[in-house]
Amino acid sequence: xxFRQRTIRDxxxxxxxxxxxxxxxxxxxxPAPAGTGINFIRKDLTxxxxxxxxxxxxxxxxxxxxxxxxxxxxxxxxHLMAAFFGLGIDNARVELDGPEVPIMxxxxxxxxxxxxxxxxxxxxxxKRFVVIKKPFEIQEGNRSVAVHPSKELKITYTIDFxxxxxxxxxxxxxxxxxxxxxxxSRARTFGFLKDIETLRENGLAKGGSLDNAIVIDDFRIINExxxxxxxEFVRHKILDFLGDLALLGSPVIGHFVVQxxxxxxxxxxxxxxxxxxxxxxxxxxxxxxxxxxNSVKIPAFGSLGPVPA
Numbered sequence: 218x219x220f221r222q223r224t225i226r227d228x229x230x231x232x233x234x235x236x237x238x239x240x241x242x243x244x245x246x247x248p249a250p251a252g253t254g255i256n257f258i259r260k261d262l263t264x265x266x267x268x269x270x271x272x273x274x275x276x277x278x279x280x281x282x283x284x285x286x287x288x289x290x291x292x293x294x295x296h297l298m299a300a301f302f303g304l305g306i307d308n309a310r311v312e313l314d315g316p317e318v319p320i321m322x323x324x325x326x327x328x329x330x331x332x333x334x335x336x337x338x339x340x341x342x343x344k345r346f347v348v349i350k351k352p353f354e355i356q357e358g359n360r361s362v363a364v365h366p367s368k369e370l371k372i373t374y375t376i377d378f379x380x381x382x383x384x385x386x387x388x389x390x391x392x393x394x395x396x397x398x399x400x401x402s403r404a405r406t407f408g409f410l411k412d413i414e415t416l417r418e419n420g421l422a423k424g425g426s427l428d429n430a431i432v433i434d435d436f437r438i439i440n441e442x443x444x445x446x447x448x449e450f451v452r453h454k455i456l457d458f459l460g461d462l463a464l465l466g467s468p469v470i471g472h473f474v475v476q477x478x479x480x481x482x483x484x485x486x487x488x489x490x491x492x493x494x495x496x497x498x499x500x501x502x503x504x505x506x507x508x509x510x511n512s513v514k515i516p517a518f519g520s521l522g523p524v525p526a
Contacts, residue, residue, distance in 0.1 A: 219517060220504075221339050221340055222307040222343070222344050223307055223308070225247075225306065225337060226337065227335040228245055228246065229245070229335045230246075233320060233321050234320060236323075237280065237317060237425075238315075238420075239424035242313055242318070242319050244318065245311075245312040246311050247312065251307075251340040254270065254466055255269070255307075255309050257284065258310060261313070261314040266286065268285060268290075270298060270466075272466075272484060274286055276290060278479070279480075281295060282294055282461055282464075282480045282484065292316060294460070295461060296320075296323075296324065296456065296460060298463040299325045299397075299460035300329050300402065302462065303325065303402060304332055304333070304519055305394060307344060320406075320424060320430075322429055323429040324453070325402040325403075325460075326403045337520075343503065344467070346499065346500050347499055348500050348511070349366050349472075350497055351366065352364070352496075353493055355485055359476070360479075362478050362482055364473045370470055370516055372390045372392065373388075373390075374388055374458065374475045380433065382450075388455060393517045394516065401455055403445050404449045407453060408433070409433050427441075457479075470514075502515060
């Protein structure tokens with residue numbers, strides 16, 4: 218069982234394009250001491266401002282999740298944060314020379330590869346788990362996010378768009394690092410062809426292409442290679458949800474039931490959940506017996522060490 222905090226063994230870098238602003242950005246991820254959390258650093262700004270990846274620092278949820286502090290901002294963090302969550306990485310320093318995390322192929326898979334290429338290091342400090350004690354729900358019209366007590370982290374997600382390819386898709390995920398990598402991490406972001414021109418007129422989606430997004434017209438998928446999973450759309454929504462959930466700063470033990478949510482409602486749910494202190498408690502575990510005593514099963518985040526060459 219994965220009781221202890223994690224970081225990476227060595228620094229790793231990549232170059233990529235921001236989805237919305239279209240800028241070329243260098244991303245470098247470095248190890249960080251236990252208890253640090255995930256910190257983003259704008260290397261292109263005077264003083265190299267640091268922005269902690271926490272829900273209270275979310276400043277924008279329009280089409281992506283953005284965090285900020287004292288006027289500094291980092292956008293489109295959710296796919297990288299999902300990779301950290303999936304591999305159980307608690308502490309890292311993320312340096313960028315631009316305002317947006319590179320979109321890569323539109324999924325978390327390139328970040329998983331980067332992190333595993335240098336290996337994951339277990340640290341001495343224990344992970345802190347947020348354990349759901351009482352049901353909690355946020356609703357906005359026909360959209361909702363609910364969480365119920367559960368012995369493990371589980372997500373039941375439903376999407377229902379007015380499109381023949383995206384109607385009423387539901388997926389259940391009992392979370393583990395292995396299942397995240399195999400079943401969720403490769404699912405790409407998606408968008409509608411009719412919306413792209415409008416987005417670009419408003420200064421967004423400048424870096425979007427068929428190489429980093431699934432594009433759908435009124436009837437079909439434009440990408441020549443088609444889908445990676447038959448239900449790739451709902452899988453990507455779970456990826457986004459996990460990336461947003463990572464901003465709690467601790468893994469959660471509970472069953473999330475999500476209906477047609479997005480970044481705004483995800484973050485609103487986290488903010489309200491944190492205020493509802495009767496709905497959760499924090500625990501650390503040192504051995505399987507302590508998990509059994511509390512009737513919980515902590516996630517298996519995956520193997521340590523680098524990917525073999």
